[in-house]
Amino acid sequence: MAEYQERPATTTTTVIEKRGGGGMTFAILLLVVVVAVAAFFLVSSETSKDNAVTSAATQVGQAASDVGDAAKDAVGSKGE
Template sequence: MADYQERPATTTIIEKRGGGGTMVAVLLLVVVVAIAAFFLIGSESRKDSAVESAATQVGQAASDVGDAAKDAAGTVKEQPAN
């Protein structure tokens, strides 16, 4: 029969390394995305505000032109025919 030898007991030590750098990278990515979203949303709000302001000004200008046309038409009607 075969002779079996007992192996001496050994201890294996497993060290966990790393992991901290990944967490920092993920946190940094979240911060960058949050800042980009803030600026994009702010930019859209400024654009919308500018468009609204321009539309208001165009509407006021159209109203002024309409009033001027009414005044001119009234003046033409009041003049005697030659």
């Protein structure tokens, strides 16, 4: 038969400490703010680039119109 051994009675107390997650929450909040600021500047930069391209295209179009008018004037004055 199997022998039965009595184990000594021991009591163990386990203490579990729960620490606050404030540091992690602050880090996530800081990351969200940084991403939001970066996105704002990126969108603002893209808008500035778009406006600059539009302005340049308008100026090129106006210059082409001026050249066309000058060419018409030159042809008109030679024909007279």
